[in-house]
Every structure is written in structure tokens, then in C-alpha cells.
Amino acid sequence: MHENDQQYMEAFSNLLNCWTSLLSHVDSYPPNFFQSSAKQIFNAYLQCHLAVPEGTRKQGSGEDEEEIDELEEEDRVAFEDQLLSIASISRQITDHSIPVITRLLEDRVVKFHSLLHEYQQHMVQGGGQQHNADIQSQVLQSLYEDLHWLVLITGYMLADKAVGEVPCVPPEIMAHSIKGSQGVNVEATQRLLASPGELPSNIQGSDQTDQVIRYLVILLVGLTMSFLLIAAVFRLSEVERLASEAKMTMILSPQVASTVVWFMSRWLVSYLQLNEKNYSEQCSLPFTMVLGRHSDGAQWVTSFLVQKVVSNLTTWSAEEAVAKETVDLFVSLVEKTDRCSAAVKEEAFWQLAKQHSSHQPPFDLLSRDIQHGIMKALVLAGSSVSTGAVKERFLKEILQPLQENFKTLIQQENFVRKSQEKEVQSTVLTLFCLLRGVVEGSRVTTNSELYQFCLPFLTESVALVKVYQNCPEVVEEIFLVFVEVTMRMLSFLNERNTMKLFETSLALLRAYTDCNLGKRSREVGAEEDQYRDLSLIMQLLTHLISKDLVDFIFGDDPEGVGDHQDARVSAGDIVLLGLNIVVPLINTEFLKFPNLCSQYYELITFVTEFNAEKVSNLAEDLFKNLLGSLEIGITDFSVEIAKMCLESITSLATFCIQHQAKASQALLAAMEHFLKVTVNLMFLESFDLDLSTVASETLYVLIACHKDKYSIIVNTILSGQSDPVIYQRLVEAFNELTPPNMHLTLNRQEKFKFQKRLEKFLLNVRSFLTIR
16 A cells, blocks of 8 residues: 555544544434434445445556455455444444445345346357456446445444454444334244345335344345356356356455355354343344244244355355355354254254265365364354254264274374375374364363363374374374363363373373474474474463363362372473473574463463472472573563563562472572572663562562572672762662561562562662663
8 A cells, every 4th residue: 555545544544533432422412413424424434435326436457456456454354443433433323324235235236136147148148248248247346346345334333243242232233123113024024034035125015124134134145146146157168168267256256255254254143043131121123033042033044054154165165265254154153052053953054064074075175274164163063952863963973974084094004104195194184173173162061072082082193293203284283182172171171081181291292302302404494393383382281280270269170070089190290291391392592482482481480380399399400491491581581571480480489488398499599599680680780660560579579588698689789889978878778678677578568568669769779780
């Protein structure tokens, strides 16, 4: 984008933000105070994104279109701030915005149908009609752009992105539907929704239907039926010639297909299987009757969306972006139990599962990421229904094929010899990618059962890491599975299953270390491969140690079936063993990778906070490496890393004070060393003031741990001052900072008092001490 254009765009976004801010306080102004302005802004924004004559957008040159196509971000991401502002504005004028955008969309869907029929006729006639076909293609491209922006704007207007809360219909949209419900014919609305292939204007009583649902029908049915017509066009023999000449993009629009699916995914989360209990005020009767829980309309929409997923994955298998959006739609559809129950009633759901499990064309052409997403959705839906017949079908048609394919592969006599063949490697990668989908599809109620399904895969992974030690893609995928299992399942496992996962994880780390310790490779990307592996190992160890925290909060055995007569090995024990295995692989060069560095120190912080006693008794080499990492982290990396290291030192020093008898001499000596390091950091060297709060607590606890050593350090600092005036100021400042009668207890109040005295100390005398 040109620099001037960028400045204008930023200015426009800022103006929209101003209007959004004003409208958020609309109750402070007289009624309808902003109505006229809001309508003008909304209309102007629509016109800018619509082609002439109704809009002001002009058809760009081929060069311009190429530049637009090369934008890295989708429009809904690049212009999200604008779209959120326009959505907020449009909700203030729903009596105007919803009818306008519905009319515009319905008009373009009618034109869409007409153009496609004409295009079909031109292709059948061929030859002399090519010029007209080219003209029609240009018109079609302009129409696609209109549809793309109409759907995009409405997606933001009708629904919010649900983050951390129960998704609900925006109150302005709900109020608009309630306001118009007196004149709404619910039966006509239901007929409208359940009449695929018919335009709303052809349905009897369509003028008395709910406006929001009418828009939905235009979008779901109108556009989808149009794309089905496109698919029919492509079955014509003439289209084979056009496709071979790379003119496919003249007919199809992946952008519109992707935007429509995005809208469906965003919309259904709030509207489909609508639950009145989530609303404190009245709900719209058309919404609850047509889209409410267990309603016929909700079942019909679910059926439509499942078929849409199947259709898209078949029609758009070569378009990664559309396929990904389709999988996201599928996952959104089955994330909640009510929607799952409706989805598994559809035979199209099970047909999709069958095609996916058997890798029938074109599902065999889908990327692994897409296949992984499909498996996640299938497991989310199938495993959430507890009825016998559905559960049996889920095991037989979704899980069992994966299990059988894995056994068949690894149990063949010549597997090790054939394992390095590209086809076999690809199969292994796909299987573990699908397994990751199974893990991500688990729920609290299904974790234990799905863990038992995954366990044979996890056990065999230890040997596979050795077999594929020179194939980083397979090793990375195996670690990804372990990370997902520990993140999603570990907290809900009983003690017996937990110990099995601990043992398997430790065996995996040992196998990886045996293959990689001291290993050097000149291959391009080898260092990056090992960086990714180490990053995943840090994540794995972090999730493992979190088990101790969960058990501390909720009890030792979430499922109540653990065998507590056996000696319990904690997650901390396993993680420290894991660190002992992998720390030799980590050097200062790897810590220069910001993400890996952050993960490493987050893990150490976790270990020291909950397992200080175990750190105290570590083997000498690991203890030195761990404490050496903390010292480097304080001085050599970012402020965030330094904070984590200071927190770790605080935890260890606190342990030494509270449990003197359990603290090893090595740990006590290390805290004495860190007292000097912290004093130097805060008093004598350049010091980032963002660290002052956490460093203050660290210094306080270290002084409490080694008060005599602190006195020696202070006397050393004072003895280095030759100027008697500065010397006297320092003596007074140190006496105020740590007075002789100071109570070195670990309560919060004393720590806070020390922090305030330290702030005054640094303000008054640090300039005399700092080595510049």
C-alpha cells in the first residue's frame, strides 16, 4: 500500500474509533441524537465497497488485482478494527442497516444465479461466444467482490467473536428481532429456512419473515446453491478445456467461498441451538422457535452445515484456505453438546467419517493439517454422545480405522527396513497427525477413555523416535502429540495412568537424548529442527510439572481410583529427571532463540517454586547448570527473563529460611552468591527500574537468608569510598534501608516496608554507587 494511502487509512480508522466511542455512550445523549450520522457513515462504508452504480468502487486493472491478491492478511484481519467499528455503528441503526444489507445481498444473489446460467450457456455454445463469456467473467468478478464485503460486514454486525464467555446474540440484534416479532409469521420463517434452492421472494409469506433469519437464508441457501450450480457447470465437457487452460479462477471465487464459511462459523456459535437461559431478558420468539434448542429449524441448519462441510471439502480440496475455514466451521459446529447431538443424527456426518477414515478421493488429497482438523471435529462430536449405538459406531468408524492402520504399519516384519521410504514416512506422519486430532477432540468426560486409546501409540513412539532420528518432521509430530496429551489429558488421569504417562514421557526424552547428544549436522535447517524439538520438550516438561499443581488444588486423584498404597512419584521428580536428560542439549546459542529461552526459564521458575527441596538435592552437575542458568538469565537476556530468574531465586531462598534443616549446603552457598549478584545488580550496575519490585523481594529474602554476609558486602562497599561526605551519606542510607532493629520475617507487610525504603535508597544514593 502506498505511504499516503496508509496514512489516509489510519486517519479513517481513527475517525471510526471516535464515532464508536461516542456511540458507546449513546444513553447520555437525547434519543436518536446520532441516528442520522450513523446512517450516513454506514451507507458511505457500504458504497465504498460496492461496485458502481450503487457503490463507488471501480473495477481495478489486472495489476491492481494482483497486488491485492498478494496481501498477506485476509480482509477480515487487515480491516478488523474498521469492521468492528462499522458493526457497532450498524447495531445502533438496525431498522436501517439490516433491511439495507439484506436487500443488497438478495439482489446480488439473484444476479449471481442469472450470470451463472448465462455463463453455462456461453460455455456450451463455445467458440464465437468466448468474447461474451469473458465479459460475463469480468462482471462476475465484480459481483464476487460485492458479495465478499457484504458477507464480511454482516458477519461482524450479527455476531461477536466469543472469547472466554458464553456466546450470545448481540443485544441490539435481539432487540431488533423482538421489536419486529409482532408482525412476523413464524410458520413462514420456518418454511423459508427449510426450503433449499428457493429464493426468499418465491416463498409464500416471505415478506412477513424475521429479517435476520431472512438474511441467513439468502446467505446459506442462495450462495450455496449458486456454488452447487458452479460445480454442475464444471462437470460439462467444455469446462475440462477451460480448466486445462487455467481459466478456472474466472468462474470460481475461493475468496467468497472462504468468507461465506467464515460467516457461518462465526454466526452459528451464538445463534444455533440458542438457549434462552443464557439471556437475562426476553428472547426473540422467531429465534427460539426457529433456531432454539432441539427445534426442527436448528436440526435443519445443522444438517445443512454438515452437508456444506462435505461439499466444500470435496469441491475445494485444492484450496487450502477454503478447506481450513471449512474445518474451522466443522469444529465450531460440534464444540457444544447440543450441536453434537444434532450433528451425529445426520448420515452425512458418518459418510464424511467413512470417507476420511478410508482416505477416499478427494480426501486423500487434503493436507495433513486439514485431515487433523477433520479428525478433531469427528472426535468432538462422536465422543460426546453416550448412547450405546452412537458410541459403538464412533469407535468402529472413527477410532478403529486409525488404530488398525497404525498396527498394520508398525507390526509388519520389514517395517524398520522400509521405514525410511518416503511413502512410509508420509503414512507415519499422517497417522500421528490424526492422533493429535483425537487428543484435541477430547473432553473432560472422554479424556480417560481416549487416553487408553492413545496409550499404545505413545508407547510405540519411543522406538519410533530412534527409527526416525534423521527425519525431524516425524520426531516433531511425535512430540506434538505428547505435548497435547499432557496439556489436555494429564490433569484428569488417575495415579496409575499418570505414572504410565510419566514413564513413557521420560523414556521418550531418553531416546531423543541418546540420538542427539553430541550430534552435529551440516544440513541446512538442522539447528532450527533441534530448536523446535527443544521448544516442544520444554512445553512437555512444563505440562508434566503442572500435574503437581492440579493435584495440590483438587486432590491427588481426580478420578478417585488411584492406588495410594504405592510410593508416589511426583511430577516434579519426573521433570527434574527430564531436565537432567535434556539440559546437556541446551547451550547459550539455543537460548538466543527468544521463544525457547522464555520456555526454558518458565520451566525453571515452575520447578523452583513447587520443588525447591528437590532442586536442593540435585546431582552436582545439574545443580550447577540450573543455578548457572539463573545467573545468566538475570544479566544476559530480556527484562521478562530476568524477572523469572529473580522469582526463582526468591523461591529457593524462601525455602532455605523456612526449611533450614532440609536445605543443602550447596543451595545455601548458592543463595549467598546470589545475594552478592543481586546487590551488584541493584546498587552498582545499570539497572532496569522495571525489575525494582521483583528484585526488591529477592534482595529482602536473600538478606533474611544471609544477614551476616549482607553486612560484609555493605562494609566492603563503604570501605571503597574515599570521599568522607559520600561515605557518611551512604552509611546513613544503608542504616535507613536495613536498620539494626529490622524484622526479617517473610510476611507481606515487612516486604512492602522494605520495598519503600529501597525505592528511597536508590533515589538518594544510587548515583554515587553505579559503575558507569
